[in-house]
Amino acid sequence: MKKEDFSREIYAKYYNSKGKPFEIILNDGTALEGIFIGFFHGEKDRGEPYIFMWRFISKEEIDDYNHSPEKYQAMGRVIYQKDIKTVRFK
């Protein structure tokens, strides 16, 4: 059976999260809390997930981000889908 694309599940939840922070656990055990502010599509031809990379800012940075004149430019950090173990939306 074809494996479910976990990134689609995250995308659907993220789309409905209305900007509320959520928790991410990475494969190396790192726990992060914050929001996604953008995403990058994977290459379907190469079997990559629908979203292969997310742009993330931590909970502490959200306020700065919302008031930053640079908010529409590259901010935060990128997290690869393959590095994500779980995402818990509140």
Add this chain to the structure above:
Amino acid sequence: MSNIHSKLSAAGVLVTLGIIFGDIGTSPLYVLKAVIGEREITQELVFGGLSLVFWTLTLQTTFKYIWLTLQADNHGEGGIFSLYTLVRRYKKWLYLPAFVGAGALLADGIITPPISVSSAIEGLRLVVPDIPVIPIVIAIILGIFAFQRLGTKIVGGAFGPIMLVWFTMLAVLGISQIMLFPSVLKAFSPHYAIQLLVNYPGSFWLLGAVFLATTGAEALYSDLGHCGRKNVRVSWVFVKIALLLNYCGQGAWLLNRETAHLDGLNPFYEIMPQWFLIPGIVVATAATIIASQALISGSFTMISEAVSLNFWPRVTIKYPTDVRGQLYVPSINWLMCMGCIGVVLYFRESSNMEAIYGFNITLAMLMTTLLMMYYLRYVKKYTVVLVAAILTVFLTVEISFFVANIIKLKEAWMFLFIVSGIILTMYVWYRARKILNKLVEFVPIIEHLPALVDLSKDQTIAKYATHLIYLTSADNPRQIERRTIYSIFSRNPKRADIYWLIHIDRTNEPYTMEYTVDEMVNDKIIRIDFRLGFRVEPRVNLLFRKVVEEMVANKELDITSRYESLSKYNLAADFRFVILERFLSVENEFSVKDSFILNSYFMLRNLAQSDSKAFGLDTSDISIEKIPLVISPATSVKLKRKELKTDTDK
């Protein structure tokens, strides 16, 4: 969408003769001459050579192309890219055979006109021995390429009748010789071919010359869309008979000869009566010009498809006439022209050109076979056993031809460079676009709709445009590129009454032209999705205007100016396009391979057409903004601050 000629008709058959069979139809000018070469003329060689030509035409042209490959039409269109679009969903690497095949065919376009025209003009030596062939050939080639910008609407109508005369001439000349040596027809028996291959010394390498008889088969498939399958199949019966009669006539002449060698003579002209030489050469020259024309047109179509499929840098494409599918690509035209003249000057004689002709086509045929196997297996649902059987037959034949042609690489090495260059360009363009597409950051549009509506209403900001239009690559209408949002809000905030987002989706069908309109916020944000076939030019300005006209007609949109003074006079509102051009920021870190691909891509892009021209927006009101692509900022910056030395330290 079918062509007017796609139904079987006498007119359709005539047009087909003019468009499809020029290349394969002019092969008798050089095939038998190449097969015999400097070898001793023996019955074994002539019968065996003719038999190989007959079975090659039967197996490769009739069976593989006319019967099998013509089934693989994409809504009536043929050619390697049409075939690729039919099968690309089944294996991700299928773009590679498509690139190799297309590269080989394009390179073939540099050799076919010189060899065909030279072969025809060299016949004049029988009338005027000291005639300067090279300047005449160059003048004809220059003429062919110079006239491309005018299209072939006016003269194209004469192509069919001229080729009808040509094929009739081939048949009549052949019959006139066969009557003198009727037993030459025995050559159709395959045992002569087998005997030659088994017993004749160095017979395998003869296949390189025999293969020249079928070189036009691939072009035949490329031009399918202009004629329709039924017309091609019916015409082929006539064409094949004419070709075989001529080949047999040349064979009969060879067997009737008293001398042991050809001594530089071309059997094609030797079977002509002396009084017929001049008219014969005139018809031959016209036929070779038509053959060259078909190949050049095919190259333009292929480049246009490659641009649409994002395999080739955007180049200027012109439409010299209103005939569908008739294109003119100036850059390719002049590159091919230079290549053809270079070939004439370097090789000087058609017999020297024979030594390099064929290699590219064997490559293209092998690639078509590979793609065809996927088509037969997955689209036509042939059984694995049947596909394997067909594959075995054609791979055996084509690999044999390929190996026999490899010897030509000694002379044709520069073509290997050309083919490699074309393939590399396609690969770089294709991969770079994939890499860059992965670097496009998207955001949910819903998060930005309130701000967009507020900006539109904010009277404190000067209006940038009444209608502001962005192109978007987001397939999902709920997403938008971050760079577009950045452009609207952060780069000189762009207040507009209506924001338009235009998305173009390329379909696997050649001529799809559909659109949908999604009014995301009433009278404020409108998204248009165009679905365009891979043979449709994305002339956004024209398409957008058409959509606006229809929306106005349906009373969905009012384009009267929103400025009081102008609306009083019913003047139309202003429309402004914003084009966002990406450039690679130095802040990124890529692997060596990706760096090479991206740097090559941006270098090629400097030579290519701008986005505004490619989308037909050069006559519109446009603003171009350069947006950096910053994804993976460089992390290993080892910068150390040092204390400033004061005078006392010195």
